[in-house]
Amino acid sequence: MNMSRKDRQFRPVAVPDVEVAGFWGKWQDAVCDSTAETLLDRCVEAGMLRAIDVEQPSPGVVIPILEWGGSTQMFWDSDLGKSIETIAYSLYRKPNARLEARADAIIDLYERLQDRDGYLNAWFQRVQPDRRWTNLRDHHELYCAGHLIEAAVAYYQATGKRKLLDIMCRYADYMIKVFGHGPDQIPGYDGHEEIELALVKLARVTGEKKYLDLSKFFVDERGAEPHFFTDEAKRDGRDPRNYIQKTYEYGQAHLPVREQTKVVGHAVRAMYLYSGMADIATEYKDDSLTGALEALWNDVVTKQMYITGGIGPAASNEGFTDYYDLPNDTAYAETCASVGLVFWANRMLGRGPDRRYADIMEQALYNGALPGLSIDGKTFFYDNPLESTGKHHRWKWHHCPCCPPNIARLVTSIGSYMYAAAEDEIAVHLYGESTLRAELAGGTKVTLKQDTNYPWDGAIGLTVTLAAPARFALSLRIPEWATGATLSVNGEMLSLAEIVSDGYARIEREWTDNDRVALFLPLALRPQYANPKVRQDAGRVALMRGPLVYCVEETDNGPDLNAIVVPKSLPQAQTEVLSELNGAVAIDLAAERDDTSSWGEALYRTIPADRSAAKVRLIPFHLWDNRAPGGMLVWLQAEK
């Protein structure tokens, strides 16, 4: 077998197939104990249940438009969808009858709301029924549908209840009638991608290829000429040029997707599209998408990604700007965008393990997405700057509440990102205390138990449990940063040089019950310098340990964090475990510091500040703003 040929089909395991403990277990507990219920409470407070309840007065007539929150009302279904999805995953981990009853009640409301033809959308059934399918560019109809589909799949997998799944299948069946190139069909797609990846999930759980085909239709149509959004606007009596976002790049509809090479526009939309494209490439083994996917991947990771895996620096378009433009203090870097990058990276692994994708998946997960949630699961970052003067804090909620349920559903479904299975192979993409139950071709049931304190420690033990010996491959990611990694099976060392391909150590053998794999990934603190084209990081260094980006906080280091200077040769570092931060490993570094106290009154002078030795404490970036509020900084001055 040529391992470098990317023609296999790895699909993420279902969430209930992985039991998570350790690092991610604590985060999942925070979501189960707090976030899941919080999400629902906030949706109710915002009036979302009233919005979908056909027993309530039609909100379009009775409820003043402002009470619906300006323009956010059109995508409320997506917030309910992501909340139900989060609840589903949380119920699997921690049964909660009350929460399940609340979710069931919402699903009942949707059941009653659904049109006889299958259509389902709170806004376009209750507020503007005459506007159904009139403005796909702006109205988020299929985006909402996608999130409800994801919720349906998750709820079915977690509870075995089919009601929402059936509702969404009916809706998807209706979509199959509505969209296409036939007479009276709409040859279009949604301005905000999401339906594409959702339909793939629906196809996988139902085994129905028709949903894959609809997803592929949306992918294939996007950006084709004559342009659907232009024709649609004209049909609807709108001037196509009168588009607030000015360019179809905003929704990645400026070119057919296979011709796209530059990551542009709204960051979340982009990630969701590329995720759907990667899914289609996997399911159809569609090599015609590979070129675009690889070009887009390289584009974002080599020119447009923060060291945190944050993407989309600008608030104005919630998205991408110029190459190498990565401002730290004003970084938008929406939590949802990094969640989306994790989605995409995960799906780029669909045709075979490759650490180019998995390393970034891990980087974005820990440092781009996870900061979006406080350790108690109760507050949320929407934007994720890499520098703060002390005024940036997590919100209880947001006027556009997309991020809280997005990070919550990612955290609670993390098991399905850790492992993927092909017919004869299990890939371990992410490390963390957990147990996988997988079934390979021929019905071989494998249990894989991962014992580790990762990411705080690099020692990882894997124990295979099998009813009978079986031949399959176990592929373990060796992160690019893990210089000096070692691997053994039942105490016998393996040569990584011989078995690593695409960054994965592939152990193909006949496994027997209780076989033990020991992987050691050295977590040395390492400096990270940015390409000198990144003007905002010039003369600066960031510090990483394993997959984690570190930062300094005012609460540990006092004010004026920009006065800290990291010496050229990385100085001696000591680690300390912080119990108040879920056992996180902090790093104490012997660095230097510009003296702000002896400077005097002048704002400018001809002699630089005195510099003296200083102890500096760094903590993992994803944990900042969980203690006393204050300044924070990732990119520190580097001695030149």
Added chain:
Amino acid sequence: MNMSRKDRQFRPVAVPDVEVAGFWGKWQDAVCDSTAETLLDRCVEAGMLRAIDVEQPSPGVVIPILEWGGSTQMFWDSDLGKSIETIAYSLYRKPNARLEARADAIIDLYERLQDRDGYLNAWFQRVQPDRRWTNLRDHHELYCAGHLIEAAVAYYQATGKRKLLDIMCRYADYMIKVFGHGPDQIPGYDGHEEIELALVKLARVTGEKKYLDLSKFFVDERGAEPHFFTDEAKRDGRDPRNYIQKTYEYGQAHLPVREQTKVVGHAVRAMYLYSGMADIATEYKDDSLTGALEALWNDVVTKQMYITGGIGPAASNEGFTDYYDLPNDTAYAETCASVGLVFWANRMLGRGPDRRYADIMEQALYNGALPGLSIDGKTFFYDNPLESTGKHHRWKWHHCPCCPPNIARLVTSIGSYMYAAAEDEIAVHLYGESTLRAELAGGTKVTLKQDTNYPWDGAIGLTVTLAAPARFALSLRIPEWATGATLSVNGEMLSLAEIVSDGYARIEREWTDNDRVALFLPLALRPQYANPKVRQDAGRVALMRGPLVYCVEETDNGPDLNAIVVPKSLPQAQTEVLSELNGAVAIDLAAERDDTSSWGEALYRTIPADRSAAKVRLIPFHLWDNRAPGGMLVWLQAEK
């Protein structure tokens, strides 16, 4: 005489008393030849003449509000005022019958517009006559009056024509009746300061103390409790809390002015207020203002000023934010605000020469205000970032066209900032090729001719022309940066240590005709480091030569300007005269540069960029964006 006692009264000389050549002469020519007419053309295009012409239909009835440009219409009088003021100064330098006729015609329109009681305001006579004096906080009525008064004084001084001066005296006389604590009087002041300094000019040119008293009334009332803006809002049926700017700090009305110590709010408003306060302190020898003025001065120059003399980093309030918050790429640093800082600094010299003020006046003039004008006088910067990625360029006009006439009137009146006269003393605050005609106490007429290529060269020759020998003092500023300055009179060296006080070399002697003073100010290139509390400048250095801040431009240095590193010991520099930039002195520096071409594709890596020797060309910051468009940078990486 105790020279350090600040109890004298220096007043700026009138603009026509100074003939300017050399550096400033070229800038004045650009305004005379282009800007002056451009200003008027743009005002006409915007509809301003129609707005003040009583023969035209009342704009409030006939002209849709949007045609008046949203909210900008209320202060159009100020734009016409500043334009007339610019024209006045330009006429003195270069007679221009056509331009003078156009100004006369506008003045005639104002004459016809003026109410019988003396009131004069295009908006509140023509559009909302029922709203006169109802909202001083927001409506700019006295602000507009102030600019028309400044125009009147300038036009009278330049042309000898009294019509506008008489109009504005009638208006000011009416104000004296309207404002005060008597019954039916308004105990208030304008939200946007300007009238205060304008009334002082009016008093000085007319000799009428009553105008000073009104100015002092406005200064004294500001911020007093019970708060005028609060009472005014209630009287007008508005909720005082419903104030878009949220705090009276926006217009420096949060405290009585004598209790203010922190520079806050809208930067231009702040500068105009402090200018008026300094004028009042000078005219009344009012020491009760000194404490606040000095505290405010120290506050802005030690905590809130860019190295360029730019102030007000934020666009949101067009003003001040937190101490030491000086972002370079997003700097608002409005041209008008630096013009205002020049105004204020100049007036802080009213009670005696002091280089604390004059050095900053010069710094803000060359580097904060002057960049607002292109060398051809045809385009304008509104905001003045210290870093650009190549997208920031001068405008032909601006929706709020305050900056173009502001920098134009400053340039054309620069002579009155160069020299000030007390009864027995002439102070030279700024150097530049020019000739001053002054009259001291007792009618002594002095002509002082300054020969120099300053700021390109530090050699300054001053020749005194006198009908008969006369005793007076000549005070010459020795800038703080001018280490190694030398001074001689008729070839005889003076000891600066003995005669310098408050940074001025004071030569008190009996002067005779043709006495010659030679001053040499070494213009060594010097590094400037920012207080390490300025996070945006950490690890960076700016370069100055004499009063000029230098920058690098992409057109000279290629892209990736942040890759440039200035060595610790300032390297050898060579100068070159650039004819395409009005004979500016460029500096070629042997520096270093991070290599962007050999870096490779990765966005981040563990090894910093290769660094190699590189020649770097710097040009004066005020001249950037006058050649091929591209990136620009002031604060360069500094070797640590």
